[in-house]
Amino acid sequence: MVEENKKLSEMLMVMCENYNTLQNHLMDLMSTKNPNKGSPSAAAISKKRKAAGSEDNTNNNDRVIGGYAESSSSEEADWCNKKPSTEESKSKISRVYVQTEPSDNRLVVKDGYQWRKYGQKVTRDNPSPRAYFKCSFAPTCPVKKKVQRSVEDQSVLVATYEGEHNHPHPSQTEAILGSNRGATLGSVPCSASISSSGPTITLDLTQRGTTTHGVKRSSPEIDQSSPVFQQFLIEQMASNLSKDPSFKSALAAAISGRIFPHSLVNK
DNA sequence: CGACTTTGACCAGCGC
């Protein structure tokens, strides 16, 4: 049972990340004004401890993993609300609770991303060490993660995510590159690629409904900010997600977890 | 050999 909960937690974690990433990308597509999202480089962020407190609770995006209780504003204040928000308050803060084996001392939260640990600290309010991670999947990804055991329940890991990934979820990257490269997205020929500047979807609208083997036409004439294009993207992404059985099962688990939280974690 | 982890030192913000 504990094992099942653990697996479910990990599945939910990945699902939430997928969903969040998808949301982010949709938002990016909808607002085509700042393709680079204006995220400063990691080097630029370093030594900017002023910015460290620029977390905006209004953007909190708490997530529930394994049916565990979500974060509260009181605890959030202790974690993330040291200072009022600044111009950099766009960075999103989200928290994830992960049920783990009590015997498992690793401060590891599997969410599908690649993380590089850059520090560990014992904080005053919690005897458990807090681990600091940076996203290493993309060199320019500004996302940071803090992982610490819950004070109340040592078997629960609390992961705090800061910022937004400026790259797709690794599983999505694989899916895109694997299944959609040079293939069709739905019924429209297209290709997807990941570059340093971000994900790129190329539509070949000149080949409607026909096979286009070996023909990859970049279509610069297509206005990617047009409502039609955006609508198409959303529909295709939703369609792809809905076709994914693992996503559906994970979603069902998430919903049941919301409704019957005690069926997942006996707390 | 490159990527990752560990860990002590350092820095900046904050309260007194």
Add this chain to the structure above:
DNA sequence: GCGCTGGTCAAAGTCG
């Protein structure tokens, strides 16, 4: 100004 604290750096160690 000083001490405390959280967050980050970076050298050394570890691993595949």
